[in-house]
């Protein structure tokens with residue numbers, strides 16, 4: 528058994544038969560091969576082999592491909608980098624926010640040049656292309672997105688191939704639909720909606736048309752240069768329940784993240800706070816190098832507020848913070864805090 532990470536509430540348990548485990552190993556093995564990992568690569572998993580599916584799930588797949596496995600699991604970024612350097616790690620798996628911490632730490636310690644990293648497989652959180660660029664640049668590797676959830680098996684539902692235009696769904700194991708979260712009706716290709724997944728091979732825990740709560744779209748792609756014929760989905764835009772309504776407008780943290788990640792003065796850590804009367808603030812950390820230049824900070828604050836208004840139709844009050852101010856976590860990072868005691872716009 529495994530459990531979900533409990534993104535929205537109490538974790539959900541997931542159960543596996545022997546054949547389910549075998550199928551799951553095959554799926555994470557396919558993920559690793561799709562991004563370009565091969566026999567002889569040295570694979571470090573930053574996820575522990577506990578109840579989180581990203582732990583054992585990827586270790587089983589990596590062994591099947593013939594990678595050498597370093598099952599370090601949960602440890603400080605400094606310790607992860609030490610293992611990566613000492614054992615010549617070439618591929619790692621992490622949640623994106625932790626990969627960003629690795630990138631920051633590598634830059635701070637100046638050790639990126641001593642690493643042999645070439646690939647990272649990241650997922651289980653909503654992240655963006657801009658965050659990917661930051662991670663790739665700091666660690667000198669290619670990072671790929673993958674999608675899954677504990678109730679389906681864990682990672683192994685969909686993965687980016689080396690073409691990097693969307694994620695292939697492993698359609699021989701999962702039937703995927705996209706529906707309007709309000710009506711449950713299917714929406715068209717290239718239209719955003721909630722992913723609904725029916726596992727086709729699960730034995731111990733069959734599900735029918737499972738509402739994932741994840742927002743994405745089916746892409747209008749007939750064929751892919753990688754040769755795979757499975758349909759593709761977009762990156763996950765957010766969760767149905769991540770979206771908060773502020774002054775009647777739906778706000779997804781990913782819209783804010785794209786803007787924060789595009790600023791070289793920001794280190795990628797931010798927190799959105801919604802207060803009473805729908806007051807909206809963005810707390811965002813800046814890089815060490817930007818802290819002392821008050822002119823630069825003033826300009827940055829103005830730019831952020833302007834771009835946020837344009838992208839979200841909402842007015843933000845931006846607070847710039849020194850690096851390391853916001854809480855860090857090794858699991859999933861909370862990007863939005865809703866402190867409103869009275870929420871007239873919220874739909875439940």
Ligand SMILES: [Zn+2]
Nearest residue numbers: 688690751753
């Ligand atoms: Zn492809």
